[in-house]
Amino acid sequence: EVQLVQSGAEVKKPGESLKISCKGSGYIFSVYWIGWVRQMPGKGLEWMGIVYPGDSDARYSPSFQGHVTMSADKSFDTAYLQWSSLKASDTAMYYCARRGIYQGAFDIWGQGTMVTVSS
């Protein structure tokens, strides 16, 4: 079965760092871009960017450039999203998704990682 499994929920304080993960299985992980999507509580989907596990090439939305870092380790079939200094406004559900076999639309989604940032 093709799937993406994300790391568990996190509770952090403002200013702390964080790295969440997204592990693929059931397909050749290194040849499909992985995207990250933010969903703030009660709000819509926001495209953050994409990373290519084959060489860790990353493309960011201007809205997120400089605030997060996307990376991947093809040896572990895992993509990562990290922050060096969290803000309360980073509280959200974060989804990873595969740009897959349907022209590059997001065809496989992870279950989401809830990140809560609160003092």
Next chain:
Amino acid sequence: EIVLTQSPGTLSLSPGERATLSCRASQSISNSHLGWYQQKPGQAPRLLIYGASSRPTGIPDRFSGSGSGTDFTLTISRVEPEDFAVYYCQQYNNSPQAFGQGTKVEIK
């Protein structure tokens, strides 16, 4: 940067009725790289339509997509109880590959 505007914000329908959802782009989307997703509460989104009008394997044929250029439509021919959800369009041709703000389909 392409901005997608969905309408209406909320659609109130009874089961069995037809649903028509609109997605308008601020500039033309090349190659019809436009997708539609369904999201139910507490769940990850699911791909319903890609390439503006194609259905992935396993998506029921009551879901159909149409349009090109800047105007796209998702149609649910007869809404089933499990179709009440929020629907998003997304263009994946140019970065940033933005989503629309969503249309909620609710029970009337």
